[in-house]
Amino acid sequence: MVELFLTAPSQHEYEGALKNAIDSGIASRIAENDPTEWGPDAVSEASIRLSWTGLAESSRPLIAEIIELRDSLGARGLDHVVLCGMGGSSLAPEVICHTYGVPLTVLDSSQPDMVRSAIADRLDRSIVVVASKSGGTIETDSQRRAYEKAFTEAGLTPTDHIIVVTDPGSPLDKEATAAGYRVFHADPNVGGRYSALTAFGLVPSGLAGADVGELLDQAASVQDNVALDGADNPALRLGVLLGVAHRHRVDKLVMADQSRHGFGDWIEQLVAESTGKNGKGILPVVVPFENAVNFNPSTADSILLSIDADDAPEAQSGYGIAIRAALGAEMLVWETAVAVAGSVIGINPFDQPDVESAKQAARDMLGGAGEVPTPDFTADGIDVYGAEGTTVADAVSSLFSQLDLDHGYVALQVYLDRFDHADFAGAREIVAQRTGRPTTFGWGPRFLHSTGQYHKGGPGTGVFLQVTGDPVEDLEVPGREFTFGSFIQSQAAGDAAVLRERGRPVVRLHLKDVPAGLRLLRTVLAGKGDE
Structure with a gap:
């Protein structure tokens, strides 16, 4: 009901x-998978993106497979489920597991301290679900490589611990199958953000102990109604x-x-x-x-x-x-x-035309093709990019002064360790109170797979405050020429560059001492200067 x-x-x-x-x-017509509703330009994309309407039935065969695997892994003492995935591959399992009261560790970041912390937690008991629709998500590939190295160095066999969820025929599918991993295929005719009831939502949630069969029953109970x-x-x-x-x-x-x-x-x-x-x-x-x-x-x-x-x-x-x-x-x-x-x-709800731009900018910077930004000034151990002045308070005030008070919004984009600094999400409230405007808070790079499309392709009414910081310790990405630390800095700088190209005001604050910088920033965001 x-x-x-x-x-x-x-x-x-x-x-x-x-x-x-x-x-x-x-x-x-949506229920019948008619792709013509959103205009002729959308037909090619919509024609391969509407299978989510029938997932309450089509995903049903997965349930027995998930339960059988969960029991098998449990018999071997594996009971700590970690999900490596971004966007649609992680957001649905997170809420499913919380709703059913079962633990799930979601690693949806390239921040090195966060990756290291996840790997250090009960490695010998870990079931690591590596989920990527395209099979080429760089964050997820990097996390998989780090886990493979950790398992091997601990004398554990990676194929005993890692489960893969991807679209059939993806690069990850081919590589994982050849390496002997257990692979679950998702429906390729469902987009990532509509994939909650596919293998992307069901496999990690079911392995963690959620009643995913009941979840499908709930969807089935309204399926006929939403088609009326x-x-x-x-x-x-x-x-x-x-x-x-x-x-x-x-x-x-x-x-x-x-x-x-x-x-x-x-x-x-x-x-x-x-x-x-x-x-x-x-x-x-x-x-x-x-x-x-x-x-x-x-x-x-x-x-x-x-x-x-x-x-x-x-x-x-x-x-x-x-x-x-x-x-x-x-x-x-x-x-x-x-x-x-x-x-x-009057838009196509199934494409994401502006997501790739930030990814490409990050790749360019990692490969040396992009221009590496230099700070405009440094104050109190914080490098400031995209603003003039002499204090962090100057930079923040300058950004907020560009806010449209009728239709604008503020986006806080924080590329820090979500495990250690979760309480900083409260800064959203501080900024909303100060500006009187809707304010969003996104953990980077996670939000790049979520609101990132809106920021670049939607109405140009946002102002953007990025917060980055030095990690406690960097971490290599096995088999790659870049580290997790350089990757996440490239992601932030690349996204900022694309936003600026599109006329969006962006200020980036890079904290050299993250705890001290966050204490100062809370005060500055509240409008109390840099006292």
């Missing part, structure tokens, strides 16, 4: 748009509301998740990467639990969304959403709703 509550400032306009969607048969062309279809209603709001430049989706850690992050990728292109898009803003009631600050260009709440919140814009459903059902509702919203907005 899905409980959905919606409010809109113009009920007449919303109901008219809903009637148009019903009359066009969009919901049934009628006002009782919650996905259709939700998608139309998102699209209608976007017409009025109400394009920030501020989410408060009161029950499921990580679900907002999963929605964030699905919505931002699907809609943020051609100068359009919806920006998700994940608000922590403590702000679930007041959504402070809320703005006139924001839709307020309460997850697992009883009623739609009151938004300044007039657009409010509350949704309550079992996880598998809600995932299918959101996937369908975003596909509907893409049609209303």
Whole structure:
């Protein structure tokens, strides 16, 4: 059962748009895998991206395989599951495992201290799931290489510990199969951000102990409903509301998740990467639990969304959403709703045309082809890039002064150890209070596989504050000419370069002493100068 509550400032306009969607048969055509809904330019991509609509049935054979493997590994004393994956390969398993109360270590970073910490944790009992749809994700390949070396040096056989999830025929599939790894194939006709109910979501979650069979049952319970062309279809209603709001430049989706850690992050990728292109898009803003009631600050260009709440919140814009459903059902509702919203907005929700640019810029810098940036100035042990002045406070104030106070947003992009510095995510609240504008927080390079598409392809209304830092100790990537430390610095600098090329204001602060730099930065972000 899905409980959905919606409010809109113009009920007449919303109901008219809903009637148009019903009359066009969009919901049934999506369910039937009709690729023509999003225009002729989208047909080639959409024709190979719609299999997610039937995953509640098509993924069912995986369940027995996962349970059998889990039991076999458990009998050998392997019970610590680590997931090496980025974006769609990691966000869904994280929320699935949290919902079912089972432990999962998610390694979705190239930060060397974070990689080293993960490898050092119960290596002899570790099951490492290496997940990459393309089979060429550099972060995941680097993590796999580091684990292979660690297992070998510990006298353990890597093929006894590493499980691979990838699309059939990918470079990773061919290499892993030849090396003797257990390989699970995902449905190649499902995009990464729609892959929660494929092998990418089910294998790591099931090995960790989540009831993935029940998850599919939950999705199956709403599958017929989300295919209906009628006002009782919650996905259709939700998608139309998102699209209608976007017409009025109400394009920030501020989410408060009161029950499921990580679900907002999963929605964030699905919505931002699907809609943020051609100068359009919806920006998700994940608000922590403590702000679930007041959504402070809320703005006139924001839709307020309460997850697992009883009623739609009151938004300044007039657009409010509350949704309550079992996880598998809600995932299918959101996937369908975003596909509907893409049609209303007028974009192809299945491509990501701007993601590759930052990857290429990072590769260029690693290979010596890109221009290595030099700091504009250094203050208090922090190198400042992209700003004039003499203090860190000057740099931050200069960036915030470029913020559009009607439609702008701030993106905090933090390329640090997420395990050790998780509490710095609270800086999002500080900046939101100071600026009065929607503020996002992304751990780099993880967000590059999520909101990165929106930042470069969506409306050019963001200002970007990057935070990088020296690792405690760098770590080599076996078989590569670069280290994890040089890789993550290239990713940050490459993304900043692409953002600047597209006219987005970017300031990067590189902390030479990370703990001391973060203490100073909290004060500076609050507007208290560099006292």
